[in-house]
Amino acid sequence: MHTNIRGHTHSNELSSFIERGLMAEDKTITGKAHKFSDYPFKLGIASGDPHPDGFVLWTRLAPDPLAEDGLGGMPNQRVPVQWEVAEDEHFIKTVKHGTVSALPELAHSIHIEVFGLKPARYYWYRFKSGREISPTGRTKTVPFPHTNLDKMSFALASCQAWYHGYFTAYQHMAKDDLDVVFFLGDYIYEYPINEKNLNRNVKLSSAHNAKTTSLSQYRLRYSLFKTDPDLQTIHALTPWIVTMDDHEVENNYAGSHSQYNTSPADFLRQRAAAYQAFYEHIPIRSTAIPNGPDMVLYRRFCYGNLAEFHVLDTRQYRNNYPANETERLNPFRTILGSAQEQWLYRGLSKSSTVWNMLVQQVVLAQIDRDPGPKVEYSFDQWDGFPACRDRLFSAYKAYGIINPVVLTGDIHRHAAADLKADFNDIHSKTIGTELITTSIASDGDGAKTDSLAHIWLANPHVKLYNAQRGYVRCTMTPKQLQTDFQVLPFITQPNAPISTFASFVIEAGCPGLQKNN
Known part of the structure; x- marks a missing residue:
């Protein structure tokens, strides 16, 4: 069996659906080939979470991707x-090859975890269902840990509000020679789409003019965004490592707390729907299969001896928003949660790579506004959680992390900042760097500068501010990290x-x- 759910420990209903689909491989799938109403691979193909011996392959069958029930025009049967x-x-x-069932319980999405391949090399992949064949994708495994790696290239992307404009940045990203794309959050947005915010020359049904709260609505929203041809191209060309921020669920949510007066019980039901739709549409490993409103997204990737x-x-x-400055400064506040913090510090304590990277969502540097x-x-x-930031910086010091770099999205602006041992002392030691990518499309065209530029640049450790759309491209060697905005x-x-x-350049x-x- 080439498909695998190694490392999967959940026992919830969603997991059982997935296991039943995997158990069907090469054994119970018989009978006539399924006949589709139209080409079923309209949402594209993708790969992600690369390891030295494999990766995740993804697709979703959807001959009618904008069907308003969110089911993509598929029948209620396994295919x-x-x-x-x-x-x-x-x-x-x-x-490697195999056959699996695309299950209606997962919107006919599939996640193939491929193992047993060679490290640090390209592979090509494709899918077939009925008489239909998907486009061909290319992906790449990573080097074994501790092996010498003299170079790698990657891009940072975030915040792709489809309705605010075209994903042209991905056209250009596809021409870069990249080992991996890191997506830092806001793959979709939950807001109603209508004539007030739609900047594309398309017409949508009224089903899109609603805030997403249910599983069918989240599925439809992912389907809409994933119809973009430039997004499909870069997904098919390069493996992605994806994390989420708030808009995959709801703006500014904090843990189990909605900021829109939704009761905790109702919000957790909404979060469960959002997490399931995220899993259904992202090339991510089975360790992230959601268990209701819970989903383990934190994980590590090691590229030889060069970077972790x-x-x-x-x-x-995270804790909820503080009510006042006293609460903000509470030494027990956390943006990561206790378990994730300890997981991170254990990883830092064992790190032996030249570069040590945090792939995360919101600005870590102190920004006095x-x-x-x-x-x-x-x-x-992170300014809402300064004690948590202090604990991170203490871990950098305790474990001798000499080249820490933080990769961030969220703010729809390009920015870059030195991380200071004491942000309130301009002469304090610089201990690391934060690179912040702007949005792919969110907030429309943007400009080189805007009304917030003077606020950001008044912080002396901020070295760059730009309010246009785009992405960040990085080239890393054992001697330096070059970043192009x-x-x-x-x-x-x-x-x-x-x-x-x-x-x-960071030396x-x-x-x-x-x-x-």
């Missing part, structure tokens, strides 16, 4: 799907050109940003 992995794009040398990436969840386990003598902080970001002049029309707004052993002219 066999064949898959294969090859060492060449023409599938002359197939190395700790993927965090700063939304699900009052340029005058007073201070003002965003409670939604890629920007688009517009996204409310298609086919915008791309340019590099700014480039910075290994010398934390802090250096402008790369």
Whole structure:
């Protein structure tokens, strides 16, 4: 059996559906090939969570992806799907293959966990169901831990409000030679879509003009976003490592707390629906199968001896918003939750790579939002949890982490900042760097600067601020990390050109940003 749910420990109903689909592989799938009403791979294909010996392959059968019930035009029955992995794009040398059931309980999505492959090399994959064959995808395994790796390239993306404009950034990202894409949250948005915020030249049914709260609505919203051809292209070309922020569920939610007067019980039901839809549409391993409103997203990826990436969840386990400054400064407040914090610190204690990366959602650096003598902080970001940030910095010091880099999304702006031992002392030691990517589309065209620029740049450790759309491209070696902030002049029309707004270099052993002219 090539499909695997290794590491899966849940026993909930959703898990049992998945196991039944996997047990069907090569054994109980018989009879006539399924006949589709239309081409079933309209939501594309994807790979993700790469390991040295494999990765996750994803697709979802949806001949009518915008069917208003969220079911993609599929019947209430399991449908066999064949898959294969090859060492060449023409599938002359197939190395893995199998057949699984696409289950209606999972919106006919499938997640194939492939094992037993070679490290640090490209593979090609495709799916077949009935007489229909998917596009061909390409993916890549990672090197074994502790092996020498002299270079890797990756991109950062976040915040893709489909209705605010075109995903042109992905057109250009697809031309970069990337090992992996890190998506840092807000894959979808929950807001109603109507003539007030729709910047694409399309017409949508009234089903989209509603806030997403139910499983069918979340499924429809993912389907809408995943119809984008540029998103499908970059998914098919490069493995993704994805985490979520708030809008996959609801704006600014904090743990089990909605900020929209929804009762805790109702909100947890909404969160359970949102988490299931996230799992159904993202190439993620079975360790993340949601158990009702709970979903384990934090995990690690090691690229040889070069870099270790700790993927965090700063939304699900955080304390609620503080009522006042005294509560904000409570030494027990956490944005990660106790279990995730301890998991992170254990990982840092064992780290032996040159670079140590946090892949996470919201701004970690202290940002005083009052340029005058007073201070003002965003409670939604790590500034709402300064004790938790202090514990992280203490762990960096205790375990000798000399090249920490934090990768962040959320704010729809490009920014870069030095991480200081004491943000209130400009002369204090620089202990790391934060790289913040702007949005793919959220907030429309944007501009080189805006009304918030002077606030951000009044913080002396902030070295870059830009309010255009785009993404961040990074090239890493044992000696340095180069970061290019890629920007688009517009996204409310298609086919915008791309340019590099700014480039910075971080030298290994010398934390802090250096402008790369």
